[in-house]
Amino acid sequence: MQRTKGPWLGLILFIVLLVAGGRVLWLWLDRPIDRVSIRGEFEHVSADYLREQLAPLIEGQSWLSLDLGELRQRVRDIGWLAEVRVSRQWPDALTLELFEQEPVARWRDDALLNPRGEPFAYGSVSPPEGLADLAGPLGSGAEVLTYYDRLQRRFAALGIEIRQLRLEPRGAWRLQLDGGVWVMLGRSVHDARLARLEAAWRRQLGGEASQIRYIDLRYPNGVAVAWHGETVPVEP
Incomplete structure (x- = not known):
């Protein structure tokens, strides 16, 4: 039995030295970041x-x-x-x-959106000027940004831009044009409502935009226009 202790003892000592050496090497390499x-x-x-x-x-x-x-x-x-x-x-x-990050729009007054519609905080860094102001329920950034891009392309034919776009918690949309006019779009049949707005804008409303407070498209036919102190229906 005595003869077998030598090899085992040598192996144990080798392992101890190896571990100790590895520890020394680790401590030597693991220096403070300079x-x-x-x-x-x-x-x-x-x-x-x-x-x-x-x-x-x-x-x-x-x-x-x-x-x-x-x-x-x-x-x-x-x-x-x-x-x-x-x-x-x-x-x-x-x-x-x-x-x-690449900011493409403001989001909910306290964040910005990147091109994927993901919100991020801007902290103490001032956002760039001229960004559209978008808002919607939590998690709706991509949806609101996608619809904003669609509306921008559509309104470009009228020579106007969208300053703000809001998706309400119950699914209704409203937007503000660059002249300050709010447009109540509602929750459904958006294409038909926007077509009525485009026709009315070209025919009459575009030349009187500075006098308009808001335009309500939530009607089966025509649009309702709120001027300074009165509401006047406009036929399609």
């Missing part, structure tokens, strides 16, 4: 904004122990970032490739 490189093209956010937002996420982290997946998700939660790629650079650096 440099962070940021790559990307940014139109709306500044380098100072990004540094301010990123610093608390990386402070106190070490090079090997850092969970890149968790860091990527936390960085994505920063406003204005659509996508994030994170990689380690030997011996103590990180590289972050950041892709900025």
Whole structure:
């Protein structure tokens, strides 16, 4: 029995030394992060904004122990970032490739929409001017943005733009034209109602838009126009 202890003892010592060596190597490699490189093209956010937002996420982290997946998700939660790629650079650096959100509309007064209709917070960064103001129930951003694009193309033939578009909780739509006129579209038969509006706009309403408060299309025939202090039906 004594003869068998030698090989086993040697194996155990080898494993202990291997583990100890691996631990020493890990500690040597797992040094504090010293440099962070940021790559990307940014139109709306500044380098100072990004540094301010990123610093608390990386402070106190070490090079090997850092969970890149968790860091990527936390960085994505920063406003204005659509996508994030994170990689380690030997011996103590990180590289972050950041892709900025593209704002195409305001959303519910406190957010912006990207081209996919996904809302994102804009924080302390001022949104660009001239964006349409859209709103709807939670989760309806893509639907509202798609309908806004359709209406924009349709109203372009009349030489007007849509300033605001609202989808109400019960499914009714209303919109504001660039001259300030509100249009009550309702919940159904939108194409027929819009066709009546287009005909009335070309015939009469377009030349008197500055005097109109709102146009109500929720009638079987014709439209109702609210002028300054009175409502007058307009025949189709």
